[in-house]
Amino acid sequence: MKTITLGDVQAPNVVLGLMRIGSLGDDEIRTLIAxxxxxxxxxxxxxxxxxxxxxxxxxxxxxxxxxxxxxRAAVTLQTKAGIVPDxxxxxxxxxxxVASAEESLRALRxxxxxxxxxxxxxxxxxxxxxxxxFDELExxxxxxxxxxxxxxxxxxxxxxxxxxxxxxxxxxxxxxxHAPIVAQGVATNMVGLDQxxxxxxxxxxxxxxxxxxxxxxxxxxxxxxFTGVFLGSPDHPELNAVIDRLxxxxxxxxIAIATAWITRHPANMQVVLGxxxxxxxxxxxxxxDVPLTRPEWYELFRAAGHQVP
Numbered sequence: 001m002k003t004i005t006l007g008d009v010q011a012p013n014v015v016l017g018l019m020r021i022g023s024l025g026d027d028e029i030r031t032l033i034a035x036x037x038x039x040x041x042x043x044x045x046x047x048x049x050x051x052x053x054x055x056x057x058x059x060x061x062x063x064x065x066x067x068x069x070x071x072r073a074a075v076t077l078q079t080k081a082g083i084v085p086d087x088x089x090x091x092x093x094x095x096x097x098v099a100s101a102e103e104s105l106r107a108l109r110x111x112x113x114x115x116x117x118x119x120x121x122x123x124x125x126x127x128x129x130x131x132x133x134f135d136e137l138e139x140x141x142x143x144x145x146x147x148x149x150x151x152x153x154x155x156x157x158x159x160x161x162x163x164x165x166x167x168x169x170x171x172x173x174x175x176x177x178h179a180p181i182v183a184q185g186v187a188t189n190m191v192g193l194d195q196x197x198x199x200x201x202x203x204x205x206x207x208x209x210x211x212x213x214x215x216x217x218x219x220x221x222x223x224x225x226f227t228g229v230f231l232g233s234p235d236h237p238e239l240n241a242v243i244d245r246l247x248x249x250x251x252x253x254x255i256a257i258a259t260a261w262i263t264r265h266p267a268n269m270q271v272v273l274g275x276x277x278x279x280x281x282x283x284x285x286x287x288x289d290v291p292l293t294r295p296e297w298y299e300l301f302r303a304a305g306h307q308v309p
Contacts, residue, residue, distance in 0.1 A: 001040025002288045004268040006214050007145045007168035009114070011076055013263050014288050015043035016281060017218065017272045021060050022051035024276060029064035035278035039285035045171075045216075045272055046108070047080035047119055048100050054085070058107035072110055079104045080119035080149060080171075090122035097133035101142060116143040117171060118159075120150045127162035134165050147171070149216075153207040170208055171272065174217035176239065176261050176304045177230045181205045181215075183306045205267060215269040217262050220284075221255065230304075231258060239303040246296060252286045259287025261300050 003010045016036045021029055033044075050057035058079065067075070081100035084091050091097075101116055116137065118130070137143040147169030148156060156167060172181060181204050208215050223230040230236045231243070231254055240254070247254045262271050273284050292300075302308055 001285060002263065004214060004270060006115070006270075007166060009076065009145070011043050011270065012041050012288070013268065014039075014041055014259060014271045014273065014285050015045055015078075015216070016041050017045040017274045018057050018061055019047065019050040019274060020057075020276050022056045024060065024064075026064040028276070029060065032276055032278050032281065033065060035281045036285075039282050040288070041273075041281070041285060042074060043076040043078065043270075045078045045080075046104070047083070048104060049080075049083045049085055049119070055103050055107035058104055062107060062109040067109070076114045077108060077110060078115035078117065078169075079108070079113055080117040082119040082122060090120060090124075092118060092122040092125045092130050094129045094133045094136075097130065098136060101133075101137050105142060112141055113143045115145045115147060115169060117147045117149050117169060118151070121148075121152075121155050125155075125158070127159050130159055131162035131164065134163055138165060145169075147213070149218075151204075153202070153204055156207070156211075156213070167211075167213055169214045169216050169270075170204070171216040171218055172204065173219050173222075173225070174215070174262060174269070175220050175222055175230070176258060176300055177223045177236065178219065178225070179301070179304070179306060182265075182301075186301075186306065186308060209267050215267055216272050217269050218272045219274065220262055220271045221258055231255060236304070239300070239305075242299055242303045246292070246300075250290050252290060253283040255280055255283045256285075256287035256290055257292075257300070259284045260290035260292050261297060263288050264290075264292040264297055 001012045004013045046058045048055055081097055082090050082092050134146050145168045146165045147167050149171035151170055221229045221231055243254045243257045246257045259271050262269055273281055
């Protein structure tokens with residue numbers, strides 16, 4: 001398992017998201033976490049809204065794992081705050097962020113959060129409120145590092161007018177088929193290509209690289225926005241033919257090639273897995289060490305329908 005630098009921490013470039021564990025039993029959760037640990041994954045991603053109730057998946061994780069001090073020190077726990085399901089709406093106020101972080105600490109049965117992310121942008125954000133919350137959470141030892149999710153470059157710049165802590169991560173949707181943050185850069189200023197249109201502030205991937213912000217790729221196997229996976233889908237025959245051929249060549253399962261397409265990128269991104277299947281976790285993790293060549297990477301890119309001018 002290859003590692004990346006997330007702030008001051010060395011972390012695996014494949015991590016496990018736990019948004020779907022709310023209905024799993026203790027043994028099922030422990031089996032899933034054990035498979036991840038065996039594959040080299042010691043980084044686990046949560047959010048306050050994951051589960052049938054607020055902090056539900058965080059609570060299930062803690063109940064099942066019963067982490068002692070040494071076990072807790074051996075893993076990295078990340079969670080997110082800011083989405084209010086009643087509505088829904090977004091709340092980056094000082095009161096909400098601090099209260100959500102403290103409830104996450106209680107749910108996870110831990111004294112500190114390794115990473116705390118703002119969960120999607122709040123159109124009513126006041127950077128000074130966020131800064132006040134971050135300062136309190138950091139000075140109290142409750143949070144060690146901070147970041148964002150689904151933020152544009154300008155939204156990050158706005159936060160940085162007041163927030164003094166480094167923003168170490170930006171969690172963004174990315175897969176071979178859902179790759180606007182990559183595709184728009186490949187086709188910049190090309191007339192007639194939809195992928196050349198600048199979206200979401202433009203150049204978010206390059207912006208994160210320049211500013212030392214780790215991109216965490218969520219939904220790495222989704223064809224679109226929760227429209228189903230592309231792996232094995234009859235809707236993507238050309239792409240799956242390439243994936244299957246490369247999987248055979250590298251002697252890994254197809255899911256590892258889908259992972260490797262992201263980890264091969266020199267931005268040193270993290271792939272956030274969302275599966276609760278232990279075998280798929282192990283298979284995806286193998287992609288961390290698959291050294292796709294440039295021709296192979298671009299072949300996958302083209303087979304997914306992206307244009308290379």
